[in-house]
Amino acid sequence: MSASGADDVMSRDAHGWKVPPGQQANGPDEPHHGGEVAGAHSSAPHSHEEWTALLREAGRGLSSLLHPERLIEQAVRLPLGEVADLCILFTSDPSGRPKWTAAVADGTGKPEISRGRWSQRTAAKAVWLTEILEVGSAIAEPAPGDPVEGLVRTLARREGPVGSVRAVPVPGLTGAAGALLVYRHDGYFEESDTDLLTEYAEQVGGALGSAQLYQYQADTASTLKTALQPEPLPEIEHALLGASFRSAIAAERIGGDFYEVREAEAGGEGFDFSFGDVCGKGNDAALLSGMIRQSLQALRLVERDPVSLLEHLNILLTRTDPEKFSTVVLGTATPLPDGGLRILAAGGGHPAPLLVRSGGKVEEMSGLVGGMFVGAIEEAVFHSAETVLAPGETMVVFSDGVTEARNPLRSGEMLGEERLRRLLEGCAGLPAPAVAGRIAQYVGDWLGGGEHDDITVLAVQAPSAQGMLG
Numbered sequence: 274m275s276a277s278g279a280d281d282v283m284s285r286d287a288h289g290w291k292v293p294p295g296q297q298a299n300g301p302d303e304p305h306h307g308g309e310v311a312g313a314h315s316s317a318p319h320s321h322e323e324w325t326a327l328l329r330e331a332g333r334g335l336s337s338l339l340h341p342e343r344l345i346e347q348a349v350r351l352p353l354g355e356v357a358d359l360c361i362l363f364t365s366d367p368s369g370r371p372k373w374t375a376a377v378a379d380g381t382g383k384p385e386i387s388r389g390r391w392s393q394r395t396a397a398k399a400v401w402l403t404e405i406l407e408v409g410s411a412i413a414e415p416a417p418g419d420p421v422e423g424l425v426r427t428l429a430r431r432e433g434p435v436g437s438v439r440a441v442p443v444p445g446l447t448g449a450a451g452a453l454l455v456y457r458h459d460g461y462f463e464e465s466d467t468d469l470l471t472e473y474a475e476q477v478g479g480a481l482g483s484a485q486l487y488q489y490q491a492d493t494a495s496t497l498k499t500a501l502q503p504e505p506l507p508e509i510e511h512a513l514l515g516a517s518f519r520s521a522i523a524a525e526r527i528g529g530d531f532y533e534v535r536e537a538e539a540g541g542e543g544f545d546f547s548f549g550d551v552c553g554k555g556n557d558a559a560l561l562s563g564m565i566r567q568s569l570q571a572l573r574l575v576e577r578d579p580v581s582l583l584e585h586l587n588i589l590l591t592r593t594d595p596e597k598f599s600t601v602v603l604g605t606a607t608p609l610p611d612g613g614l615r616i617l618a619a620g621g622g623h624p625a626p627l628l629v630r631s632g633g634k635v636e637e638m639s640g641l642v643g644g645m646f647v648g649a650i651e652e653a654v655f656h657s658a659e660t661v662l663a664p665g666e667t668m669v670v671f672s673d674g675v676t677e678a679r680n681p682l683r684s685g686e687m688l689g690e691e692r693l694r695r696l697l698e699g700c701a702g703l704p705a706p707a708v709a710g711r712i713a714q715y716v717g718d719w720l721g722g723g724e725h726d727d728i729t730v731l732a733v734q735a736p737s738a739q740g741m742l743g
Contacts, residue, residue: 332476349376357455364451444478511608515705515732517713529558530729543607551599579603579619590648598648614735619657622646633701665737674726705734
């Protein structure tokens, strides 16, 4: 039926909304109160039973979408053609300001999606929206002069009298999460149509609630993971720093290895560094490494001596969970007048750092080999060692994921410390970032795509005069 033909059997109120046959149209100054506002196509190409089945099936399919905005786009697309020529879903942004997403049927089979926001002042004029979102009305309709009329005209590109509309609530966990408004050029809603739209809106609300919960959990997990990742290395006036980290889980950016470099607290000189490898892998290991990093940051406010720090950290870990422990290297670096660095370090169960001397010789930092794990027993004893890096020399701290990397083409043979030493002999004179990068590349090549533990390297270098200029 044409629009003009529809008007022959349907009356209109003074504002242009269509009114079902037998319902009195409101006068110019009479707003709608409790009347039926229409919106469905009374002569749709499908039977009502087919209509119902199609919309119900479409509504159930929404539960597979876990991205809220994509779900909303699909929710306003689905009623088009079978139910409406225009569908708008009203929700609220985090500040409470109403926002809407609309889909308009354009005859091409590819609905046009539009989005927008209403000011609080505009929303206050939409009494029907307030009735749904705040009062909890099951059905609401726009009154003459309602701002949604202008929105419908704009989106539907209608200059003459508007068709029929119906608005139903989209339920949330604690009330209405939004409002679904549908518009049809011709026809009007009967009671059965309203029931169908209400059922569809309930499916939309359930799916949207699940998607929003999933998004919240994903955002929370992402935030926590970001906080657990190694922090970017600072720029230190008297040193060059380099680091590399590769998680044991390819899809993750976190793990049980950790490193950190911080300038000394006020009154101190030089900088502090920490490096460790906690027991376990994945999220649990990352949480423990994050706790250790935070604990060390707090302890360094009152203590800087590496051995004392390890003793305090050991007590903290054993009293928190005696089954969780870590290997750790803690140290301080103090600049020397000739441009070198004096390193004072203490270790707990961690491989001793390797020192790359200016002539290419590689040696262990003596006194830090082995030792007790941190957090294993409360009576653990830790020792310290001291060395000096001349300008251009580098200290390399690494996790066992480096030396224990296995080559699948050599029957799982480990890389080992000897290969690492030979690699470092060729790194003499390279800046610290290049040293860390070369180790990471070498280990990656050795692995050949095989499984591995967390692989972490920290390089601390007393820069040469050339390095300082570069």
